Amino acid sequence: MSLLVVGSVAFDEVETPFGKCDKMLGGSASHFSISASYFTDVRLVAVVGGDFGPEEQNVFESHHIDISDLERISDGETFRWGGRYEYDLNVAHTLYTHLNVFADFKPKLSEAAKTSRLLFLGNIQPDLQREVRQQMPNAELVALDTMNLWIGATRESLQKTIECVDVMIINDAEARQLTEIPNLIKAARQILSWGPKALVVKRGEYGAALFTKEDYFAIPAYPLESVFDPTGAGDTFAGGFMGYLSSQPQLDEAAMRRAMIFGSVMASFNVEEFGTDRVRRLTAKEINDRFRSFKQMTHFEEIPFERGS
Amino acid sequence: MSLLVVGSVAFDEVETPFGKCDKMLGGSASHFSISASYFTDVRLVAVVGGDFGPEEQNVFESHHIDISDLERISDGETFRWGGRYEYDLNVAHTLYTHLNVFADFKPKLSEAAKTSRLLFLGNIQPDLQREVRQQMPNAELVALDTMNLWIGATRESLQKTIECVDVMIINDAEARQLTEIPNLIKAARQILSWGPKALVVKRGEYGAALFTKEDYFAIPAYPLESVFDPTGAGDTFAGGFMGYLSSQPQLDEAAMRRAMIFGSVMASFNVEEFGTDRVRRLTAKEINDRFRSFKQMTHFEEIPFERGS
Numbered sequence: 001m002s003l004l005v006v007g008s009v010a011f012d013e014v015e016t017p018f019g020k021c022d023k024m025l026g027g028s029a030s031h032f033s034i035s036a037s038y039f040t041d042v043r044l045v046a047v048v049g050g051d052f053g054p055e056e057q058n059v060f061e062s063h064h065i066d067i068s069d070l071e072r073i074s075d076g077e078t079f080r081w082g083g084r085y086e087y088d089l090n091v092a093h094t095l096y097t098h099l100n101v102f103a104d105f106k107p108k109l110s111e112a113a114k115t116s117r118l119l120f121l122g123n124i125q126p127d128l129q130r131e132v133r134q135q136m137p138n139a140e141l142v143a144l145d146t147m148n149l150w151i152g153a154t155r156e157s158l159q160k161t162i163e164c165v166d167v168m169i170i171n172d173a174e175a176r177q178l179t180e181i182p183n184l185i186k187a188a189r190q191i192l193s194w195g196p197k198a199l200v201v202k203r204g205e206y207g208a209a210l211f212t213k214e215d216y217f218a219i220p221a222y223p224l225e226s227v228f229d230p231t232g233a234g235d236t237f238a239g240g241f242m243g244y245l246s247s248q249p250q251l252d253e254a255a256m257r258r259a260m261i262f263g264s265v266m267a268s269f270n271v272e273e274f275g276t277d278r279v280r281r282l283t284a285k286e287i288n289d290r291f292r293s294f295k296q297m298t299h300f301e302e303i304p305f306e307r308g309s
Numbered sequence: 310m311s312l313l314v315v316g317s318v319a320f321d322e323v324e325t326p327f328g329k330c331d332k333m334l335g336g337s338a339s340h341f342s343i344s345a346s347y348f349t350d351v352r353l354v355a356v357v358g359g360d361f362g363p364e365e366q367n368v369f370e371s372h373h374i375d376i377s378d379l380e381r382i383s384d385g386e387t388f389r390w391g392g393r394y395e396y397d398l399n400v401a402h403t404l405y406t407h408l409n410v411f412a413d414f415k416p417k418l419s420e421a422a423k424t425s426r427l428l429f430l431g432n433i434q435p436d437l438q439r440e441v442r443q444q445m446p447n448a449e450l451v452a453l454d455t456m457n458l459w460i461g462a463t464r465e466s467l468q469k470t471i472e473c474v475d476v477m478i479i480n481d482a483e484a485r486q487l488t489e490i491p492n493l494i495k496a497a498r499q500i501l502s503w504g505p506k507a508l509v510v511k512r513g514e515y516g517a518a519l520f521t522k523e524d525y526f527a528i529p530a531y532p533l534e535s536v537f538d539p540t541g542a543g544d545t546f547a548g549g550f551m552g553y554l555s556s557q558p559q560l561d562e563a564a565m566r567r568a569m570i571f572g573s574v575m576a577s578f579n580v581e582e583f584g585t586d587r588v589r590r591l592t593a594k595e596i597n598d599r600f601r602s603f604k605q606m607t608h609f610e611e612i613p614f615e616r617g618s
Contacts, residue, residue, distance in 0.1 A: 038614075038616075039614060039616070087491060088491070182396060182397070183533075183534060183535065183536075184514070185532045185533065185534045186534050186535075189534075203515065205493070206512065206515040206516075207515075207516075207527070207529065209529065209532075215606075216532050216606050217606055217607070217609070218516070218529030218532070218606055218607065219529070219607070219609075220516065220518065220527030220528070220529070223494045223518075223525050223527070224492075224494065225492060225494045225495050225498075226492065226495075227492075244614065247614065247616070254609070254610060257608075257609040257610075258609055258610060258612060260609075261609060262614065284614070284615075284616070287614065288613040288614060291611075291613055291614070292611065292613070295609070295611045297524075297525050297526055297527055298526070298527065298528070298607050299566075300526070300528075300563070300566040300567055300569075300570060300604070301563060301566075301567060302600075302601065302604045303567060304597040304600055304601070305347075305348060305553060305556065305571065305593070305596065305597060305600070306593075307347075307348070307556070307593070
């Protein structure tokens, strides 16, 4: 039961209609690993600068996340991202992106890291994702995230990376952009034809869908009356999804369906407060209560219609 | 077991990227009643002109829809609507609306019609909807549809109508427009506070949601690789929803949830061909097979997470 994540650790500055936060722990690997830590043992590969201090280190350590493969460049600065959300919280407006030490990030996997059972390739340059993947030929399940930037700029490399993973996890706009097919169902079939066994499509307030060669599973989002800060929701979803799978002996369709729910549960908590604030202090009971809510809000009796006389 | 629908019968001219149809049977009452006819006895109140001929009459009669309350104005013309869809089939571009005999429509209910157990107030002027509703004080369940036109032009009257129905069935854009609240969950709470026991929100390719005072139920849409003509999908959904309820002895939350599925099933068939073409020739087996698909694509096991040692 072990899960490796390769991605970014960052400091985010975020402004929403409801508030502002100058410097909070962010980045795909942070959101992912904190979320996954509720389900499994997580090991993180990323890079940070000298501004990554004991406070940040403590966030990971208190969640038993193994950061022995976290590279530290003491004379550099950690990746920084600034963004603003309008009332339509679906769209992030990037104010600045300072890659800093992340610009030259070359993931280095220790021998211990390479033995992880599951691997999540967070949103980084697809050549790097593929290099990591090739160092772990025995991983039981490898999942991949990406973003519009890589789809636009490095399409060929991205496609090669997609060909060598088991699960792709993206949002619906990315699925359409990647395939240039407007119909999501057709787009999903296309992506699956490139190699992955499963495609997870995140649809924000509309929920999420799991496409496999033979099956289709779809769930609504948890109904939230207010969304405070959506930053990191996608990585938090992926963390719940992969973290739960990592805890399961069998990685079959039934486990993947439950993993979709746990991913949605974690993402629904993530957006309630700034950054990782809400997810950091979750309890197992809170997670399971919300899991049960998903069952409650999607259940109906299977009674076919029969016309009486 | 009887269901009354008041609405429009029309001839539609529709152009989509996949084809063109000059004159097909349409209108809210047509789509609704044909869909509902698979589940229950339906009676229709609407108005047509002299151009409504034996062919159209036969469509209703072959589905055992009672059209004895269908008003005929032989020297007038039936309501005509022309519309065009681009590749984004979510948006209908109206080319023309000729109200014709529908402009002076005053629904007249026979004594037999007034004894119907369930009533669906299709999308007509809200004063007329309320007049019909008041003629059926003993109806066990009354549902209401509307559209952006009435929300904009007759908001006060519409709100009065909403106050005296049991179920409102609208799409998500209409729910937001009606309440001026961008968050759908909050918007739904607001509408329920005006009186209805239940609110059904149709979300097109994203499925549908059922809000009640105590409960929330949400389902995805049936995954279609191609949508041919979305005209009438909303009324076809309402027909499946109300038709199924009409067949049930108890109109409780469990029945409403199954009704949501049958509504979605019927709407998913509707968009596969022009107008009512596909829904007209459905079989009970096709309907139940798709109902089962909905169970299959939303089911997951309720196994809470427990962390091992």
